[in-house]
Amino acid sequence: MFAVDSISIRYDQKTIIHDFSFQVKEGEVVSIIGPNGSGKSTLLKAVSRQLSYFKGKVELDGINLKSITAKQAARKMCMLSQKNLAPADMTVYELVSFGRYPHKKWFEKLNHDDHDIIQWAIDKTHLSAYQERRVTSLSGGESQRAWIAMALAQRPKILLLDEPTTYLDISHQHEVLELVRELNKEMGMTVMMVLHDLNQAARYSDQIIVVKDGKKAMEGTPDQVMTTKMVRQVYRMDCEINCGLRDRIPRIHLLQTARS
Numbered sequence: 001m002f003a004v005d006s007i008s009i010r011y012d013q014k015t016i017i018h019d020f021s022f023q024v025k026e027g028e029v030v031s032i033i034g035p036n037g038s039g040k041s042t043l044l045k046a047v048s049r050q051l052s053y054f055k056g057k058v059e060l061d062g063i064n065l066k067s068i069t070a071k072q073a074a075r076k077m078c079m080l081s082q083k084n085l086a087p088a089d090m091t092v093y094e095l096v097s098f099g100r101y102p103h104k105k106w107f108e109k110l111n112h113d114d115h116d117i118i119q120w121a122i123d124k125t126h127l128s129a130y131q132e133r134r135v136t137s138l139s140g141g142e143s144q145r146a147w148i149a150m151a152l153a154q155r156p157k158i159l160l161l162d163e164p165t166t167y168l169d170i171s172h173q174h175e176v177l178e179l180v181r182e183l184n185k186e187m188g189m190t191v192m193m194v195l196h197d198l199n200q201a202a203r204y205s206d207q208i209i210v211v212k213d214g215k216k217a218m219e220g221t222p223d224q225v226m227t228t229k230m231v232r233q234v235y236r237m238d239c240e241i242n243c244g245l246r247d248r249i250p251r252i253h254l255l256q257t258a259r260s
Contacts, residue, residue: 002158003023004058006057008055009043016214017043017215019056021216024158030191031201033198033211035234038212039214047192061076077159080148086135095135096131096153098153099152117153122149125148126179152183158189198252199251207219226252228240237254238258
């Protein structure tokens with residue numbers, strides 16, 4: 001479905017991402033992990049067309065994303081950044097309605113079908129009681145759900161999330177990631193997200209891509225990727241890893257900085 005082929009990205013003539021390749025199958029949840037400054041968000045921004053790359057290509061359903069317009073790309077995928085800001089007086093319903101504009105002509109008004117989709121997206125993200133509230137009045141978790149509702153109204157095939165749990169407390173982190181998993185399971189939506197928390201990545205991902213110094217260090221299922229060797233080599237930390245008897249999900253317990 002989604003293929004990244006040998007892309008390289010430069011900032012001021014310095015290569016930040018080196019010959020990076022991976023594939024995402026339809027309906028998968030793929031998480032990108034790695035230390036601060038490793039290039040995780042840069043990679044996601046390039047995939048979403050927010051950053052250009054000087055080498056390689058990105059394809060969605062066999063179509064090179066550079067060959068289509070921004071509006072056409074917006075009908076296929078939606079990217080949400082770490083922190084999204086709405087105007088002070090904008091309501092949840094108004095925010096979610098912006099997800100329909102990639103499907104409208106210039107100055108074309110929203111029709112009955114658009115409003116049905118907007119309401120569906122609000123209901124799907126459990127925000128029905130908040131739709132007339134101002135976005136700025138919501139809690140962190142509620143606000144993140146409102147932005148995800150806007151993405152749903154866009155009806156993309158793939159949802160890209162850059163650190164969706166940043167700035168949220170533990171309960172709201174859980175709330176947002178459970179919503180992402182619900183959308184993936186019930187709608188078959190493909191999700192690619194950057195995460196910092198290794199245990200969250202292990203719990204909510206089908207595949208994990210590890211980035212170190214702008215290069216792909218490892219790729220595979222959570223039980224393949226989450227090893228003491230990977231944590232030591234990539235994060236320079238010693239750890240213990242246990243698997244749940246029922247779910248077989250790796251659980252990482254960090255111990256101390258690894259000695260070289």
